[in-house]
Amino acid sequence: MIDDLFCDLDSKDQRREVLTDGALILHGFARGETAGLLAAIGEVIAAAPFRRMLTPGRLRMSVAMSNCGPLGWLSDRQGYRYAPLDPDSGQPWPMMPELFAQLAERAAAAAGFPGFAPDACLINRYEVGSKLSLHQDKDETDFGAPIVSVSLGLPAVFLFGGLKRNEPTTRVPLVHGDVVVWGGPARLRYHGVQALKDGRWPETGNCRINLTFRKAGPPDGR
Ligand code: SIN
Numbered sequence: 001m002i003d004d005l006f007c008d009l010d011s012k013d014q015r016r017e018v019l020t021d022g023a024l025i026l027h028g029f030a031r032g033e034t035a036g037l038l039a040a041i042g043e044v045i046a047a048a049p050f051r052r053m054l055t056p057g058r059l060r061m062s063v064a065m066s067n068c069g070p071l072g073w074l075s076d077r078q079g080y081r082y083a084p085l086d087p088d089s090g091q092p093w094p095m096m097p098e099l100f101a102q103l104a105e106r107a108a109a110a111a112g113f114p115g116f117a118p119d120a121c122l123i124n125r126y127e128v129g130s131k132l133s134l135h136q137d138k139d140e141t142d143f144g145a146p147i148v149s150v151s152l153g154l155p156a157v158f159l160f161g162g163l164k165r166n167e168p169t170t171r172v173p174l175v176h177g178d179v180v181v182w183g184g185p186a187r188l189r190y191h192g193v194q195a196l197k198d199g200r201w202p203e204t205g206n207c208r209i210n211l212t213f214r215k216a217g218p219p220d221g222r
């Protein structure tokens with residue numbers, strides 16, 4: 001009964017689950033495109049390989065990352081920021097595949113945020129035991145655009161919290177093809193990913209891969 005209040009099925013029989021005002025899970029939204037997404041990720045990673053970045057506190061992150069699009073998210077001793085060049089190669093981040101940008105735009109629109117034009121796509125690779133502590137996505141210039149997050153490969157538990165770190169979190173199981181969107185009043189909510197459990201997922205080499213789309217630069221910038 002409670003489920004009936006918060007879930008509904010769209011025309012493709014995909015369940016939409018509202019987490020809070022401005023945040024929802026589009027279960028299976030990317031399911032029909034996962035092969036194309038994984039092939040495109042392979043091409044991006046050939047040009048900008050996964051690397052485990054240092055936190056400003058000089059800890060090595062357990063999640064390996066890369067980026068595509070005009071801006072890429074970075075962490076090092078100087079802090080967190082976006083930059084147009086991959087520091088490992090000195091080259092611009094690989095172009096964002098058209099398939100990525102279109103999926104992100106459609107998912108944002110389905111979640112009530114039309115006109116999303118991401119300029120950054122962070123690609124996270126979680127191996128067994130990798131986790132992402134609770135954090136806010138707040139390195140972007142403007143918080144008017146939502147965050148669109150696409151899950152591929154092994155399942156994971158996404159933690160979705162409040163606007164303060166110590167508020168309670170909801171445990172959200174995510175599987176291959178799920179998309180989470182948060183924006184508007186939920187844009188600065190804390191979130192994280194619990195340590196990845198062991199499993200078999202031949203298509204992703206027994207990893208979980210997450211694509212996070214952001215509008216990182218100024219709203220009118222390209
Ligand atoms: C992130 O917060 O950057 C990634 C979230 C996820 O992997 O689901």
Ligand code: FE2
Nearest residue numbers: 135136137191
């Ligand atoms: Fe995040």
